[in-house]
Structure formats: structure tokens, C-alpha cells
Amino acid sequence: MMALGIQFSPASPTQPVERQASPVSAACATVDNYLLHPDDSLHERIAAARARLGERAIILGHHYQRDEVVRFADCRGDSLQLSRQAAASRAEMIVFCGVHFMAQSADILRQPHQRVVLPDLGAGCSMADMAEISEVEDAWAQLERLRLADEVLPITYINSSASIKAFCGRHGGLVCTSSNAARALRWAWQRKPRVLFMPDQHLGRNTAYALGVPLEAMTVWDPRQDYGGNSWERLRQARIFLWKGHCSVHARFRPEHVEEVRRRFPGIRVIVHPECPFEVVQKADFSGSTDFIIRQIAAAAAGSEWAVGTEVHLVNRLAREYPHLAVRHLDSAGCPWCSTMFRISPQHLCWILEELVAGRIVNTVEVPAGEREAARLALDRMLEI
Ligand code: SF4
Numbered sequence: 001m002m003a004l005g006i007q008f009s010p011a012s013p014t015q016p017v018e019r020q021a022s023p024v025s026a027a028c029a030t031v032d033n034y035l036l037h038p039d040d041s042l043h044e045r046i047a048a049a050r051a052r053l054g055e056r057a058i059i060l061g062h063h064y065q066r067d068e069v070v071r072f073a074d075c076r077g078d079s080l081q082l083s084r085q086a087a088a089s090r091a092e093m094i095v096f097c098g099v100h101f102m103a104q105s106a107d108i109l110r111q112p113h114q115r116v117v118l119p120d121l122g123a124g125c126s127m128a129d130m131a132e133i134s135e136v137e138d139a140w141a142q143l144e145r146l147r148l149a150d151e152v153l154p155i156t157y158i159n160s161s162a163s164i165k166a167f168c169g170r171h172g173g174l175v176c177t178s179s180n181a182a183r184a185l186r187w188a189w190q191r192k193p194r195v196l197f198m199p200d201q202h203l204g205r206n207t208a209y210a211l212g213v214p215l216e217a218m219t220v221w222d223p224r225q226d227y228g229g230n231s232w233e234r235l236r237q238a239r240i241f242l243w244k245g246h247c248s249v250h251a252r253f254r255p256e257h258v259e260e261v262r263r264r265f266p267g268i269r270v271i272v273h274p275e276c277p278f279e280v281v282q283k284a285d286f287s288g289s290t291d292f293i294i295r296q297i298a299a300a301a302a303g304s305e306w307a308v309g310t311e312v313h314l315v316n317r318l319a320r321e322y323p324h325l326a327v328r329h330l331d332s333a334g335c336p337w338c339s340t341m342f343r344i345s346p347q348h349l350c351w352i353l354e355e356l357v358a359g360r361i362v363n364t365v366e367v368p369a370g371e372r373e374a375a376r377l378a379l380d381r382m383l384e385i
Pocket of ligand 1: 064099124125126127128159247248249250311338339340341
């Protein structure tokens with residue numbers, strides 16, 4: 001395969017630097033020049049740069065990405081699906097239009113000759129940020145002091161940093177997605193009596209409950225309190241410790257939204273993501289991963305009405321792609337959207353692609369080697385089940 005001959009160049013001075021860049025090139029453009037252009041004025045330049053890169057680059061677009069960006073994606077999907085598609089491709093450059101942990105997952109799964117870039121390094125994830133590796137190590141040390149750690153298997157949702165995934169890899173645990181969280185929990189309970197589930201308490205609670213675990217056998221682990229805010233007895237009773245984290249988009253849904261939409265549209269079916277709070281999931285007709293939601297809508301009978309509790313860009317896209325259905329957002333007043341995902345703009349995408357055309361890689365995301373191997377172990381365990 002032909003090499004791009006790319007050199008590393010500095011990230012935008014307005015963005016945090018992921019990796020020390022060198023050498024500094026006088027010809028390197030910063031994203032600031034691009035941000036002066038309106039959103040819709042760069043389409044031709046993006047398309048031209050994309051065409052020049054050909055098979056050497058692949059553009060990944062997460063389902064929650066805005067339309068002005070996702071229209072240029074070679075593949076659309078969730079983070080694991082996209083990372084695996086990129087790793088299986090011939091591309092040398094993986095341009096991930098998503099958030100930071102997703103680019104890290106792509107870096108963990110990539111082939112040795114591939115590199116991953118994130119158009120805006122400021123595109124993080126509020127949920128992933130709720131579990132810092134120092135907090136997780138501290139929690140584990142507390143469990144060791146209580147002589148409980150040997151009874152606990154850690155599982156992390158894929159929406160977490162590479163260091164948390166590596167922690168799970170080193171401690172016999174694994175990664176899960178919202179599609180396979182139930183399988184991951186069953187796998188873990190076959191090996192240990194308890195699970196530390198990070199970082200989304202809602203996905204952990206909803207999945208464990210669906211597997212028949214009563215709420216009394218679950219406890220929240222608050223990293224800001226000693227022993228997660230639990231007594232020894234409480235921890236001994238629990239089968240799952242739910243890390244106190246949530247998605248800022250899905251946690252905004254309330255049971256009242258379900259009641260209201262049913263009052264306004266009798267007969268409507270409500271489908272929500274399992275990152276929503278327990279009470280919302282309990283009131284909904286269906287709950288499942290983004291992929292599950294898309295498949296349910298795709299298979300729905302013509303004329304049926306659906307209220308969808310997930311990120312608004314995906315819901316709007318579903319409404320457009322299935323005009324024979326009535327698809328509406330569960331919270332029509334609030335319309336929660338992922339503000340960090342939204343940071344990936346056409347301007348950032350144009351900048352990244354034109355820099356690649358010029359032979360420069362900016363905004364690389366690279367997981368350190370040791371961490372990468374341990375995180376890969378946790379991901380491989382998931383893929384095996
Ligand atoms: S939707 Fe929620 S979990 Fe997904 S990237 Fe945004 S903040 Fe993170």
C-alpha cells in the first residue's frame with residue numbers, strides 16, 4: 001500500500017494537544033482560519049479533499065453526529081462497529097467524527113500502519129469523564145482493604161477512556177456495549193459473585209434488572225465518598241456496584257416525558273436507550289441500543305407512531321429516512337443533543353482533510369502501548385462472548 005508520507009504537525013493552538021507534535025511546519029494551517037467560514041460554505045472543499053485522499057483515508061461518522069458532517073462519512077454506526085470497520089479497511093488514516101473515547105477505541109483496534117485522528121480534540125464525553133483512572137484505582141484499593149476485590153469483576157461500558165478499559169483488562173474484566181451488556185454481566189457473574197460496572201449507572205441498573213437482579217441487590221458507588229458511600233453490609237449484599245456516572249443526554253429523559261407523549265398521541269410506541277434512567281426504561285415499550293432502535297424503526301409497520309428517547313440528531317434522521325412512519329422525539333421541548341459530539345464541525349473536518357492532503361497529520365489520538373495491550377485484552381474478551 002502506498003504510504004502517505006505524512007509528518008506530524010501541531011494541533012490547533014486552540015485545542016488541547018493529544019500528542020507532542022513535531023516538527024512545527026510553517027505551512028501548517030490552524031483550524032482558526034477555517035472557523036471564519038460558515039458551515040455550508042466548505043462542502044465542495046471537503047468533497048475535493050476527500051476525493052484526493054481516496055482509499056488512503058476512511059471517514060467514520062457516529063450516529064449522533066450532525067448531518068453537515070455525517071454526510072461525508074464513509075461509514076455510519078456506533079463506536080465499536082465503526083472502529084472495527086476502519087481496522088478492516090485498507091485506509092492508512094482513520095478520521096473519526098465522534099468523541100475522544102471512540103477515537104481511542106479505533107486506535108486500540110487499528111492495524112499497525114493505521115493512524116487515528118479526531119477533528120476536534122475537545123470533543124470529549126461527559127460520561128467517560130465521570131470515571132477517572134485515579135478514582136477507579138482508589139475504589140479498587142478500598143475494595144482490597146475490605147477484602148472484597150477478589151470477589152469483584154470489573155466491566156466498563158465502551159463509553160470510557162482507554163485507561164479504564166486497560167484497568168478492566170488487567171483485572172480479568174471486559175468491555176461491553178449497550179448491545180451486549182447483558183451477555184457481559186452473565187459472563188462476569190459466572191466467574192465472580194460481584195461486578196463493578198462503570199461508568200454508566202443507568203445501563204448497569206437497567207441491564208441487571210432485566211436479568212432478574214432486584215434493585216436491593218444493587219448499590220451506587222460514588223467515587224467522591226469513602227467506600228463509594230456504602231457500608232460493609234451494603235457492599236456484601238450487592239451483586240453489582242454501579243459507578244455513579246451518566247450520559248448528560250440520556251439522563252435528561254424523565255418518566256413524565258413518556259406520560260406526556262402518551263397523553264398527546266394515544267397508541268404511540270415509546271422506545272428508549274438503556275442509558276436513560278430506570279423509571280423511564282420501565283415506562284417505555286422498548287429499550288435497547290442505538291442499533292436496536294434503528295432496527296425497530298426500520299421494521300415498523302407503515303403509519304405507526306414512535307417516540308424515541310435518544311440523541312436528537314439520530315431521531316431527526318430516522319424521521320426523515322422513514323417518512324411512512326410518525327417518528328418524534330420523546331422530549332420535543334428539550335430535544336437533548338450531545339454538545340461534545342457537536343464540536344466536530346464541517347470546518348474541523350475540512351481542516352483535518354486538507355492537512356492530510358498536504359501530507360500532515362494533526363490531532364492524532366494514540367493510546368500508549370502498555371495501556372493499548374491491556375485495553376485490547378478487555379475488548380477481545382468482549383468480542384469472544
Ligand atoms: S451521547 Fe452521552 S455517552 Fe454519547 S458521547 Fe454524548 S455524552 Fe457521551
